[in-house]
Amino acid sequence: MKPIYSGLLFLMMISNAAAQSTLYIPPVLNGPIYNLNMQLGSHQFNPGKVSATKGFNGNVLGPTLIMQKGQQVYMNVKNSIGEETTVHWHGFHVGPENDGGPHTVIEPNTTWTPNFPVLERAGTYWYHPHAHLLTAKHVLQGLAGMIIVKDPQEAALALPRTYGVDDFPLIIQSKAIDADGLIIFESNQTNRDTTVTVNASKNPLLQVPQQMVRFRILNGSNQRVFNIGLSNNSVFYHIATDGGLKANRTALTRLKLAPGERGEIVIPFTAFSVGSNVTLRSYGNELPNGAWGAVRPWINNQVPLPNYPTGGINGNAYTLMRFTVVAATANPVTSIPPATLVPVVPIPEAQATVTRSKWLFSGNQQGVRIGSSSNLAATTPYDLGVVNDVIPLDQTEIWTIHGAHDQYHPFHIHDIQFYILDRRDSNNNIIPLTSNDIGRKDVVYVGPKETVRFITKFDDFFSDIPYMYHCHITFHEDMGMMKQFTVNRRMYVDKDYTGTTETGSIFFPFKTLKAALTAADEGTTIYILSAGLHEEIASSSILTSKKVTILPTNGSVTFQ
Incomplete structure (x- = not known):
């Protein structure tokens, strides 16, 4: 089976979405340099109606970014959507200047160029806008993409990992789309989010080889909870949560994912004959009340929630996508995932x-x-x-x-x-x-x-x-x-300290405020442990320029 992720196929999907039935597989970008252009586009989610969309490097969604743990990556994110936005690397442990939150605005027609080391374990992460007051609009209109991190521990395991062959990204979303194809993002109307897509496709078909197949699933919805399982209730294996591989595989028939959550599962298609069909479903009928997608999304309301359609996909099981089993590939993975995966040691x-x-x-x-x-x-x-x-x-x-x-x-x-x-x-x-x-x-x-x-x-x-x-x-x-x-980083000053090692820690404090200020980074808090007046410094401007806070808990500080 060949992976389906060419740009030509994507353009065909955009122009003839009503007729298409094959799962779109986003193209791959490998680092260390990643060029992303946030742009305007259009896409048919529902037959005969074109929706205005936004995407990274295309009409909707974005390429899958493949990264290696320990790699330094360089991001070039251009904003071509005509309004300010940001890009957040969801799940990544990076400095706040690289995090892509509301404070890191990308103005229209400018390029943001963060770079950072990849500290994450092998797993599935994602990227999406995070501009204040605009997050729902931008994500619902299509600005979302997946990040796959690889590392040596994962590579040593007998797991499927050939992208587009036995390892597939699934970005599951629900949207409210009106009769004219307009994507609705106003809060009082998003309750009508009954258009469900997988990789921007409604009810798509994927041919899967008769072997172990890995799916990296992201709930990229505004608010809908997906309760994922197979139509025949057969077992699959849960191998990863938001932050990477689990310590042990878990055999499941359901995996509940809220918005923003990711999960990796391996489905043993070895149990199915070639030519057989099975569907991936969301069992909304099994969701507890209070979850979006259950019969009652609020547990306290005694009347129907405005604009929350009863029936349909709410409170019922429904199909997300379809699988048809084909012949296995060369050198397939046919064994279920190892019982023990990687060390995961919770903090005591x-x-x-x-x-x-x-x-x-x-x-x-x-x-x-x-x-x-x-x-x-x-x-x-x-x-x-x-x-x-x-x-x-x-x-x-x-x-x-x-x-x-x-x-x-x-x-x-x-x-x-x-x-x-x-x-x-x-x-x-x-x-x-x-x-x-x-x-x-x-x-x-x-x-x-x-x-x-x-x-x-x-x-x-x-x-x-x-x-x-x-x-x-x-x-x-x-x-x-x-x-x-x-x-904030903490540093300590004690003018009565007699040791020879000065690191700024509470055990090896600096002897002078000047030494602490010289060593301080932006955002440091300096605690003064010793009593009495500490040396005067020429100006308090250094506190502003370095954004340092001084807390003279015992002594005092004066400025000229």
């Missing part, structure tokens, strides 16, 4: 020095919010100019996320991967973790009235430029269900 809970609690609010007249207390009245929407949390570099923390009372929310945090510690219901009873909860994560499904705890470490990068945490229902994010944090 005892290593956490701080616990932060966040409350999710929705279904109220004040709109959707994230707050640091259970008091909704004290909770404000996102403010681009307000840093809500300041986290010291290398600090290990537990975050406790308290779910909203009415519906689920997918909680995403930038900069880091985390490990889920536990889930509890409203009565504080433990909810067993699923396979998708176990492993490295950057998005977590938080059900109504649930409490989820996770542990993480904020290492490597620090700056005064903020990172985000937010609901990954994209129009909730645009409506203010987002906050931001900075990671």
Whole structure:
């Protein structure tokens, strides 16, 4: 079977989408230099109606970026869509200046050129816009693409990995599209998101070889939850979560993915005869109320949600795509994935020095919010100019996320991967973790009235430029269900220190403020441990230029 990802085929798909039935496989870009042009386009999602779209290097979606762990990559992102935007490397551990959040705006007709080392483990990540108030619009119109990271540990495993042959990206999305083909992104109308696509194709067909086949699945929707399984309920193997391969494979018949989540599965088509057919489905009829796509997306409403169609795909099982089994390829992988995959060692809970609690609010007249207390009245929407949390570099923390009372929310945090510690219901009873909860994560499904705890470490990068945490229902994010944090480096000064080694740490502090300021990077916080007046420095301008904060907890500082 030949991979289908040529530019010619893509153009044919765009012009004749109503007739096409083959899954589109995005082309590949290999590094270390990646050129991405965000551009305007058009695409037929529904027969006979052309929708205005946006894409990277094409009409819709973007190429799959193949990266190697440890590689330094150089991104050239040109904005040709006529309005400001950003590009976020979702799941990547990068400095905030490279993260692509709302503070890193790409103006029209300009090119953003970040570069960074790939620190991620082998896994499936993605890229998408993150401009404040524009995220839902830009993603729904087509600006999304997948990133595949490879590393030696993954390469040593007997897994399918030939792109477009036995290893396929699946970007699953739902959109609200009106009778004229217009993609709707206003929050009060996105409830009509009943056009479901896989790689921008409705109900596509993929010929799969009679062997093990790997699928890298991304829920790239605004708000819909997909509960993925095969039409005959046969077993597949879950091998990776958001942040890479799991420690062990898990045999499943369902994989639930909220917006922003990724999962890698291997389907054993060895169990099917050549010529047989099976479909990949989403079992919305099995989703709990409170999840978007269930019978009732809100658990508290006693009347139908406005613009949420009953029947159809809501509360029912429906087809995502179709498979036809063909002959195996040369040198196929025919064994199920190894029981043991790669080492995944969660951070011990005892290593956490701080616990932060966040409350999710929705279904109220004040709109959707994230707050640091259970008091909704004290909770404000996102403010681009307000840093809500300041986290010291290398600090290990537990975050406790308290779910909203009415519906689920997918909680995403930038900069880091985390490990889920536990889930509890409203009565504080433990909810067993699923396979998708176990492993490295950057998005977590938080059900109504649930409490989820996770542990993480904020290492490597620090700056005064903020990172985000937010609901990954994209129009909730645009409506203010987002906050931001900075990671700051700490240095210490003790003029009474008598040692010979000065690194700025609490054990080997600098003896003078001048030495600390000279060594400080942007975003550093300097703590003065010794008492008394410290040396005068010529001007406080160095604090502004380096964006340094001085906290004289014992002594004092004067400026000329």
